[in-house]
Amino acid sequence: MIDENLINKIGEYSKKPSLFDKGYGSIWTEEYIAKQMLQAHLNPNFDGASRRILIIDETVGFLAKNVLKENSMILDLGCGPGLYAERLCKRGHKVTGIDFSRNTINYAKKSAEKQGLNIEYECINLFELNYFEKYDVVMQVYGEINTFSDIERDKLFDIVKNALKPNGLFIFDVSTPILRRKCGLRKNWYVSESGFWRGKPHIVLEEGFEYDDDIWLDQYIVADNNGVQVYRNWFHDYTIEKIRRIVQSCGLNIINVMGSLSGEALKEDSEWIAVIAQK
Ligand SMILES: C[S@@+](CC[C@H](N)C(=O)[O-])C[C@H]1O[C@@H](n2cnc3c(N)ncnc32)[C@H](O)[C@@H]1O
Structure with a gap:
């Protein structure tokens, strides 16, 4: 029946x-689904909740060589299980990872502890953050900004701007309609x-x-x-014109745009736009 x-x-x-x-x-915080999400993050060969390990290695390598100053204070918003945080910490940066998935943060904390990495992790909704001029760099990787409404996105930019020291960098990527x-x-x-x-x-x-x-x-x-x-x-997908307008209206200056955070050039048919903006 x-x-x-x-x-x-x-x-x-x-x-x-x-x-x-x-x-x-909620796909990120409901207990059973969060466990499946963690498996997706940790699958090294699949662009699921995180990108493939090869791409993550290339991204961290590119940023370390071309964008980050030595021993930077970095805030990773929506850090997942710490795939970027761990690599950045191993290169000498001081990283704080924020994520509202308890399961993911627990994994990240244990993984850092096992490797003797001094990474600060906090399980909190990033919209509740109120850091002030504490970080050289804030990053948000893998299109989380695409999932926010315009109001949430503008709030996020305010939070980021407050958290950055003067001249600090906001590094993020967004998907395009392509x-x-x-x-x-x-x-x-x-x-x-x-x-x-x-x-x-x-x-x-x-x-x-x-x-x-x-x-x-x-x-x-x-x-x-x-x-x-x-x-x-x-x-919410973004064109280059739209993301430029939004970043500038939020009071940050764009200093570089690329087709990916591993340094590919931006093309007309790029699926991603990677942005480095400065306070
Ligand atoms: C697409 S995943 C990317 C994870 C990580 N940046 C990476 O690329 O490996 C998005 C992450 O953001 C987290 N997240 C989404 N919205 C959030 C919020 N409002 N506050 C804190 N974390 C959030 C999710 O739990 C998830 O771990």
Whole structure:
């Protein structure tokens, strides 16, 4: 027999949501999903929650050689399991890693301890930070800015600006509409005994929605014997003109733009824009 409540909920969640409505579940902090996310971060050959290890090594190598001064104080926002923080610490930088996923931060702390690395990790929502002129560099890697609404993004820039010392650098990357065109809109469903979303039998209904201004939503409706939950991944893609305008209106000066944080040149068909901005 079909549960009427279930059908009603799925019907309700299937309607196109209003812009940046977050839904009800969190892919980063819900315990079971956070564990799958950690596995995705740590998969060395897969651009999932973190980029492949090869790219991370290239990025840290490029930044160390071309951008960072020796012994910098670095704030890594949305640091995940510390893949960048550890490499930067080994090169002599003093790193603070911030992430709101308890599972990921616990892993990062243990990993640093095992290797004798002095990295400060804090499990906190980055929107609650209020550092003042403490860091030479703030970084946010792998497009987390794309997931924020305009209001959140501008708040993030304020937090970053406050945290930076005078002349400090904000290093970040954002995806462009080219990446989204390549990925396309989701429209899929499947049944699983156990998988990314649940460790027990469940069904997943995936759907993509498109909005004005290069904003997109990947939505996942997940149903199991406990009920239905909806997860939403929002993406706001940026063109070079748009990101320039935003960075400048937030009071930072762009000193370099590239096609990646490992130093590739920016091209018309770049999927990513990497930005180095100065306070
Ligand atoms: C795409 S992953 C990138 C992780 C890391 N920068 C990397 O490239 O390996 C985004 C990370 O940001 C964290 N995150 C997202 N929103 C956050 C918030 N509001 N406060 C703190 N951490 C956040 C997530 O938990 C996740 O670990």
